[in-house]
Structures are given as C-alpha cells and as structure tokens.
Amino acid sequence: MIDYIKGTLIEIEPAYLVVDVNGIGYQLICANPYRFSTDLSLEVQIPTYHYVREDIQRLYGFKNKIERTLFEKLLGVSGIGPKGALAILASGEPEQVVSAIEAENDSLLTRYPGIGKKTARQIILDLKGKLEELSPSLLNPTNPTVEIDKKDNLQDALEALRSLGYVEKELKKVEKELKSETLETDQYIKRALALMLKT
Missing domain, CATH: 2.40.50.140 (Nucleic acid-binding proteins)
Known part of the structure; x- marks a missing residue:
C-alpha cells in the first residue's frame, strides 16, 4: 500500500x-x-x-489519517464504493459521521448522495461500536484561508459537489443562500453540505 x-x-x-x-x-x-x-x-x-x-x-x-481510516471502514460496508465514501467525507467532519453511526441516525446518512435507507442501515450495522479510534481530538486544525475571487470560489465549490454526486436540483436549493456569503471554496463546500444535510 x-x-x-x-x-x-x-x-x-x-x-x-x-x-x-x-x-x-x-x-x-x-x-x-x-x-x-x-x-x-x-x-x-x-x-x-x-x-x-x-x-x-x-x-x-486525504487531509489526515483519520479521514483515511474512515474511508477504509466505509469501503468495507456492502453497497459503499469510493465515490459514496468520498461524498460522506466531503464535509470534512468525520466526527459528525461517527456520531450519526453511533446514534443510529440513518436519516442523516441518507442525505448523502448514493446512500439509501438500506445502505445507511448497513453502515450502522457494520460500523457501530467499531470507530473508537476516530476521535475528533486527533483531527488536524483547519488551515488559514487566503483571499480569492468570491464568484470563482462558489463555482468551483458547486463543480466539486457535482463531482461527488449531488444533482442540480439539490445545488439550486442552496446556491441562493451561498451567494449571500463570501467564503473560500472549501468553506462553500462545507456550508453547502451543512445546508443540504439539514433539509
């Protein structure tokens, strides 16, 4: 490897x-x-x-080894491929995913593209109680940001979300709110995911 x-x-x-x-x-x-x-x-x-x-x-x-470990764990779940695992990791918050699994919150997991009810239940069944090493305290801190063009950042973020499997209907719902904010590309992606996971 x-x-x-x-x-x-x-x-x-x-x-x-x-x-x-x-x-x-x-x-x-x-x-x-x-x-x-x-x-x-x-x-x-x-x-x-x-x-x-x-x-x-x-x-x-991956940004850190914690993310890679979660990716590997997700690949071991029946019905999860690399694209689905990446979509789950895209928010940059593995601890949220781990919490959802431990709490058996399949409704949150099904908000990720490509994750249906059956697959969400399989994730919980296979991984609950087996993610102790994924402690949030081990995650790397967020990098400082630099000033870049806001419009380009948003378009780059939307393109990245498309590559993860999110469809135009989902993106249109959050694009209007995102346009009112001035963020870096990675922050737009995290913000969009947070909005979509709440709906």
Whole structure:
C-alpha cells in the first residue's frame, strides 16, 4: 500500500489534486480538494489509499489519517464504493459521521448522495461500536484561508459537489443562500453540505 505522497502540490481541480514527485505528477482523488488551497505550490505530504480492482487503479488523498481510516471502514460496508465514501467525507467532519453511526441516525446518512435507507442501515450495522479510534481530538486544525475571487470560489465549490454526486436540483436549493456569503471554496463546500444535510 502507498501510505502517503510527498511532493509539490501543483494543481487543484474539483475532484482531485496533482502532486509533483520528482517530475512525476500523481493524481489524488479527494473528497474536497479545495481544503488544500493554502498548500498550492508548497511541499505537502498527503495520506493516500491505493484502490485496486481488476479494471481500475486509483489513488485517493486525504487531509489526515483519520479521514483515511474512515474511508477504509466505509469501503468495507456492502453497497459503499469510493465515490459514496468520498461524498460522506466531503464535509470534512468525520466526527459528525461517527456520531450519526453511533446514534443510529440513518436519516442523516441518507442525505448523502448514493446512500439509501438500506445502505445507511448497513453502515450502522457494520460500523457501530467499531470507530473508537476516530476521535475528533486527533483531527488536524483547519488551515488559514487566503483571499480569492468570491464568484470563482462558489463555482468551483458547486463543480466539486457535482463531482461527488449531488444533482442540480439539490445545488439550486442552496446556491441562493451561498451567494449571500463570501467564503473560500472549501468553506462553500462545507456550508453547502451543512445546508443540504439539514433539509
């Protein structure tokens, strides 16, 4: 397994990052790539998960090892693939997901794209009581933000949410409220997810 990638972050796209390691660009698929905005052009060390199937190989990148562990746990649940696991991680708040699982709150889990009632119950059945190591106290603090164009930030955030599986109908419901706020791209994504999970 590839435990991490260490190199220069050279590109941020709605669904992935590109890290240059000695002249080779590694594409790391992420739940919310814009959380790495302050690291652009800097050396980074990103925990990874090497996903291998007969017809596909992909590298997934995470903000910290806690997120990667939750991703791995979710992949072990029947009916959950990488895309579904990333959609659950996109809010950047693993502790909320863990709390929902421990409280058997399947209604919150079904608000994520691709997670139906049956899959939510399966997540709870498979993972409840098995997530003790995912303590919120171990999570990395939020990176400081930098000033970038508000309009571009919002459009980038909406594109990232589309890549996670959210549909236009869901995005239109929150876009109006998001337009009234001035946030960084990663903050727009977290805010949109918070609004959608409440509805």
